[in-house]
Amino acid sequence: MRARKKRRSVLPIIILLIFLIIGMATAGILLFLYGKTQMINGEWERKIDVTDTVRENIREYISEASLDEEINIDDYLNSIEIESRLTITKEGSMKEGISYESYYDANEQAYDALEKIVIKLLESRIKSNYIETDKSMDELVNETVGTDLRQYLTAHGPKLMPTIEELEAIYGTDATYTADREKMIISIAGSEDENCDYAITNGMLVIDRKEGGVIYHKLNGQQQETEEGDEDI
Amino acid sequence: MKKIISVFLILSMILMMFVIPVDSYASQTKETVKVNVDGTEYDVKVLNHDYDNNMYISLNDMALALKDTKRAYEVEWTSKDGQTCIVLKEGSTTKEDDADKESSDTDSEKTESDETDDNKVNFTRKRFLINIGGNDYSFYMIPVSDKDSKDCYVNLGEFALATNMDVSCYDNEVYINSKGQFDFNKYDLLGSGIPYMADSCLVGDATTGTIYYSENADEVVAIASTTKLMTYLIIREAILDGRLSESDMVTFSEEASEISKSSNGVIRVEPGQTAYITDVIKGMLICSSNECSLALAEKLCTSEEAFVELMNQKAVSIGLSGDVRFYNPHGLPIYEDDVLTTKKQNHLTANDMFKLSSYILDKHPEITDITSIKKTKLESLNNFEAVNTNILLYNVPGCVGLKTGTTDKAQSCLVSAYETEDGAGNTHYIVTIVYGAENNQMQSYTSLVLMRYGIQRYNTLTLGLVPDSGKPQEIPEDLEGLIGAVVNTARRNAK
Numbered sequence: 001m002r003a004r005k006k007r008r009s010v011l012p013i014i015i016l017l018i019f020l021i022i023g024m025a026t027a028g029i030l031l032f033l034y035g036k037t038q039m040i041n042g043e044w045e046r047k048i049d050v051t052d053t054v055r056e057n058i059r060e061y062i063s064e065a066s067l068d069e070e071i072n073i074d075d076y077l078n079s080i081e082i083e084s085r086l087t088i089t090k091e092g093s094m095k096e097g098i099s100y101e102s103y104y105d106a107n108e109q110a111y112d113a114l115e116k117i118v119i120k121l122l123e124s125r126i127k128s129n130y131i132e133t134d135k136s137m138d139e140l141v142n143e144t145v146g147t148d149l150r151q152y153l154t155a156h157g158p159k160l161m162p163t164i165e166e167l168e169a170i171y172g173t174d175a176t177y178t179a180d181r182e183k184m185i186i187s188i189a190g191s192e193d194e195n196c197d198y199a200i201t202n203g204m205l206v207i208d209r210k211e212g213g214v215i216y217h218k219l220n221g222q223q224q225e226t227e228e229g230d231e232d233i
Numbered sequence: 234m235k236k237i238i239s240v241f242l243i244l245s246m247i248l249m250m251f252v253i254p255v256d257s258y259a260s261q262t263k264e265t266v267k268v269n270v271d272g273t274e275y276d277v278k279v280l281n282h283d284y285d286n287n288m289y290i291s292l293n294d295m296a297l298a299l300k301d302t303k304r305a306y307e308v309e310w311t312s313k314d315g316q317t318c319i320v321l322k323e324g325s326t327t328k329e330d331d332a333d334k335e336s337s338d339t340d341s342e343k344t345e346s347d348e349t350d351d352n353k354v355n356f357t358r359k360r361f362l363i364n365i366g367g368n369d370y371s372f373y374m375i376p377v378s379d380k381d382s383k384d385c386y387v388n389l390g391e392f393a394l395a396t397n398m399d400v401s402c403y404d405n406e407v408y409i410n411s412k413g414q415f416d417f418n419k420y421d422l423l424g425s426g427i428p429y430m431a432d433s434c435l436v437g438d439a440t441t442g443t444i445y446y447s448e449n450a451d452e453v454v455a456i457a458s459t460t461k462l463m464t465y466l467i468i469r470e471a472i473l474d475g476r477l478s479e480s481d482m483v484t485f486s487e488e489a490s491e492i493s494k495s496s497n498g499v500i501r502v503e504p505g506q507t508a509y510i511t512d513v514i515k516g517m518l519i520c521s522s523n524e525c526s527l528a529l530a531e532k533l534c535t536s537e538e539a540f541v542e543l544m545n546q547k548a549v550s551i552g553l554s555g556d557v558r559f560y561n562p563h564g565l566p567i568y569e570d571d572v573l574t575t576k577k578q579n580h581l582t583a584n585d586m587f588k589l590s591s592y593i594l595d596k597h598p599e600i601t602d603i604t605s606i607k608k609t610k611l612e613s614l615n616n617f618e619a620v621n622t623n624i625l626l627y628n629v630p631g632c633v634g635l636k637t638g639t640t641d642k643a644q645s646c647l648v649s650a651y652e653t654e655d656g657a658g659n660t661h662y663i664v665t666i667v668y669g670a671e672n673n674q675m676q677s678y679t680s681l682v683l684m685r686y687g688i689q690r691y692n693t694l695t696l697g698l699v700p701d702s703g704k705p706q707e708i709p710e711d712l713e714g715l716i717g718a719v720v721n722t723a724r725r726n727a728k
Contacts, residue, residue, distance in 0.1 A: 065693070065712040118712065125716050130657050131723045144722045145708050145715070152715070156708060 040179060040198070041090045044205050044216035045099075047081040048171060054080055054110045054160045058117065061158040066121055076120075077113040080106045080161075084171045086216055094186060096173040098164055110160040115150055268407040270298050277407070280375060280386050288402070289375055289386035292319070302411035304398060306365075310383060317376075318362040318369075319385055321396075358674070361385065362627070365395050371627035373674045391678065394685050395628065415685070430679045432644070432669025435583040436687035439591035439650065439664040445690040446683070450583040453556045454668040457638030458521045459648050460564035460579045462589060462600075463544050465518060468529050469597050472510075476533065481510040483532045485524060493524040497565055500524060500617050508613040516611055518603045520619040521637060526563035537561065548581075551592050557581040566640055578642055583666045586648055590635060594650060594662045601652065604634025624677040625649045625665075629684050633662075637676075644669045645676035651684055653691065663687040693717060 055073050062071060083102035087095050122137045133140070141149045175188045179198070184207070186194045197208040205216040266288075268277045275298035278291040292308050299305050306321040361374045363385075372395070375386040389407065393400035399413030433452045437444035444450075471477040485493070485502040493502045499522040502508075508516075510532070516525035530540035544559040559579045560567050566578045581589075593600055607626050611617045622637040624647075631651050638646035647670075651663040665683040670676035693713055709715040 062712060065716050118715075121712075122716060122719055125720050126723050128655070129720060129724065131720070131727045133723045133726055135723070135726065137719070140719050140722050140726075141715070143726075144718045152708075156710065156715075157712075 039200055040184075040205065041088050043219040044086040044088070045083050045219050046086070046214060046216045048084055048098075048167065049079065049081050050106060050110075050161055051077065051080045053162060054113070057158050057160045058110075058114055061114070062117060062121065070124070071117055071120060073113070073117065076116045078109065080109050082106045082167065084167075085219070086173070088177070092176050092178060094173060094175045094177045096171060098167045098171065100164065103161075103164055103167070107161055111150060111153060111157075114153055114157065114160060118149060118153065266405055266407060268295070268298050268409060270302060270409045271411050273301075278384075278386075279389075288389045288407075290389050290392060290407075291384050291386055292321070293382070293384045295392070296321075299409070299411060304396065304411045308385075313362055313364075313369075316362050318364060319374075320364040321366075323366055360624075363387070363395070368395075368630045369627055370395050371624050373677075388678070391628075391681065394681060427679055427682050430670060430675050431667045433583045434665070434667045434679060434683060435587050436663065436665045436683040436690075437587060438661055438687075438691055439587065439594050440659070440661040442591060444587065445687050447583060450587075450666075453580050453582055455566075455578040455580050455640060455643035456564060456586065456668065457578070457640040457643035457646050458523075458564040459586065459636045459638040459646050460559065460562065461517050461521065461526055462586075462593060462636050462648065463547065463559065464526050464529060464562040465514065465600060466589075466593055466597065467540065467543050467547060468510075468514065468533060469600070471533050477510065479511060481532070482507045483510050483513045483528045485528045486531055488537075489524040489527045489531070492527060492563075492565075493522075497523050500611070500614055500619075502528075502614070508611070512611040512613045515603055515606070515609065516614055516617070516619055518600070518634075518636065519606055519609065519621050520617075521622060522619075523563040523565055527561075530562040548585075548589075551588065553585040553588055554582060557585050564638055564640070564643075566642065576642075578640060583668055586666050586668075587664060590648055590650065590662075590664045590666070594664070598660070598662075600635070601633035601650065604636065604650075605632070623647065623649060624673070625680055625684060628677070628681050632684070635664075639673075644671060645673050646670070647676050647680045649680055649684060651688060653688070661691065663691055 055077055058073055058077070081102075083099040084096055085099055087093075119137045122140070126133065135143075138149050141147075141152060145152050147155070173186075173188065175186050177184050177186045179185070182197060182199070184196050184198050186196060186209075188194075194210060196210075199206050203218045205218070207214050207216070264279050264281065265276045266279050268275050268290075275294070277294040277298055280289045281287050296306055296308055304323070306323045309320040309322055311318050311320055358373045358375050360371050361376070363370050363372060363374070370391075372387055372391050374388075377384050377386060389400065389402065392398075393415050397415050399410040399415060401408045429448065431448075432454055433447075433449035435444060435447040435450045437447075468477065472479055485504065485506045485508075487504040490502050490504045490506070492498055493500060499520050500516055502524055510529070513522075513525045513528055516522040517529065527537060530537050534540040534543065540562055541559050544562065545557070548557040548559070557580070560577050561579065564579050566576050569575045569577065604621075604623070605626065606619075606621060608618065608620050611619055623632075623634065625632045626634075629649075629651060631653065632649055633652045634650050635648045638648075645667075647665070647667045649665050651665075653661050653663065655661055663684065665680050665687060667676055667680045667683070670679055693716075709718050
């Protein structure tokens with residue numbers, strides 16, 4: 001009599017376990033299939049190094065007024081980078097543009113370097129002429145041309161960096177996308193669709209575009225945002 | 234048979250005289266170009282010598298174009314030391330009818346033009362003395378005259394350089410800013426292609442070692458008689474350390490005498506003939522005497538080979554490159570004594586010659602006392618009149634040497650030096666080196682342009698001087714202008 005009672009109490013537990021296992025497996029499969037594509041959403045940024053361009057433009061500008069190797073431009077020029085922001089939404093849009101703020105900062109850095117170099121050249125020329133003066137180079141420039149050296153260089157000096165428009169043309173994107181775990185298809189109006197591999201590791205998004213691998217960093221380490229109603233898997 | 238051969242040879246020679254062009258012979262049609270002087274256009278006759286855009290302008294027509302400016306001049310034909318000399322009397326005004334008349338009765342030089350009915354002019358380009366602003370220049374010019382008038386056509390670039398005028402040329406029109414000075418930058422130099430008229434070239438400040446511009450300066454080239462600068466260095470140091478004396482007599486050997494009597498000879502000497510060492514050195518440097526070079530080498534060393542060894546050792550000791558090799562003290566080609574003979578010539582690079590010149594000018598600047606002489610008599614060498622072959626002595630006031638050179642392989646070469654001072658009274662030498670120019674005219678023209686460029690760079694970079702644009706004080710458009718203007722401001726405010 002007691003053995004029959006034991007068999008009747010185990011069966012529901014087994015059925016419950018089976019449902020739990022199926023449910024967890026389903027959840028695991030769904031997470032495996034769709035979790036990564038949720039992580040791609042958000043704001044990303046990459047750095048565009050314009051140091052070489054700035055260096056070349058400075059070199060060309062000072063070439064006629066300086067002797068070869070008189071000035072080592074790298075002594076005055078630090079690495080100059082501009083930020084580009086990529087926004088990917090779960091609705092399937094992808095937009096990238098230059099950060100205006102970082103562009104103007106970079107421009108200031110470039111002219112900082114040029115200003116220091118020109119001051120160095122002025123000091124060198126005045127010294128080689130055995131001229132003694134108490135005035136700063138900026139004061140002498142002001143007395144000569146009516147503006148300080150930075151204003152003169154900005155108004156009459158060379159263009160040191162590509163314009164924002166030129167950078168947007170290269171790095172800007174306004175596209176839609178679809179993605180699975182490893183591949184995304186980027187569609188830009190008027191162009192052929194681009195099939196790319198992508199990967200997300202250690203807070204970095206790497207997309208293998210046709211111009212080469214592009215690395216983005218998660219902007220400000222923000223967590224993935226979800227809207228109300230989403231299932232938090 | 235012999236008669237037939239003789240007739241054949243004579244006829245061949247006559248035929249060759251018509252086929253082979255006479256040096257610098259040319260036949261062109263006079264053209265007219267628009268010359269814009271400060272906004273006003275004038276018609277000026279020009280001749281494009283040999284090629285288009287190799288423009289030679291009429292001095293008479295340019296005088297008319299400039300008559301209302303501060304650059305006005307009058308053309309006067311005169312003579313100097315038995316040579317025709319054209320004087321541009323600055324400040325005088327040429328009247329239209331005067332320009333068509335002979336302006337001087339003194340003319341010992343036959344003009345060689347023959348104007349034909351179709352306005353073609355046959356003439357040769359030859360070196361003339363031209364005096365501009367009190368300075369004598371020697372340019373290849375084209376005299377043209379007919380029964381009523383006499384004119385001379387001068388290369389537009391040389392005219393601009395000599396008059397220091399702001400001249401530019403675009404689309405076969407000439408633009409002159411009479412208030413401005415001649416000014417050009419490295420990109421103008423490159424764009425014009427002037428540096429490519431030679432196999433290699435260089436211009437720099439020999440005192441500081443700064444090179445302002447160079448082209449193929451690492452290329453190994455035959456150096457012809459510019460060799461004699463190294464020969465001078467060895468001899469000069471021997472005089473200073475007592476191995477030789479300035480009162481020594483030099484004896485010319487049989488070999489030196491043979492050279493003097495060959496096509497490579499300059500001063501004819503006999504075996505055993507003697508001369509003062511100072512005259513022999515002048516003969517070597519001023520008129521490039523190969524026999525003098527050999528005689529000096531044999532004076533110092535037991536043999537020419539021993540002297541050449543000294544030359545090569547010196548090259549190493551002063552830091553010249555491994556591309557340097559001397560085979561003789563004069564620069565003539567030599568042939569190896571072998572069945573399969575080879576022709577060898579002294580060779581180095583323009584960079585090496587710049588180092589050598591810098592070394593000599595630093596240690597022995599007295600060389601310029603000799604190399605700056607245009608003409609002199611060598612008393613102990615049969616009163617031989619030594620004439621300097623360096624045309625820049627005439628065309629660049631301030632030029633003090635140094636040495637020309639010509640062989641078939643080396644073509645036309647020139648190492649020249651311009652003496653100037655900085656703000657503290659230190660002497661600087663601007664040195665130009667041109668190797669492998671097609672002919673003497675290209676050699677001198679290339680050297681002239683490079684020298685002017687070097688002087689301009691020196692003035693701008695070292696002295697902070699900006700060429701006077703003749704325009705009202707404006708905001709400088711480039712960095713060179715800004716630096717020059719600021720230096721001038723500092724100079725005005727100086728303590």
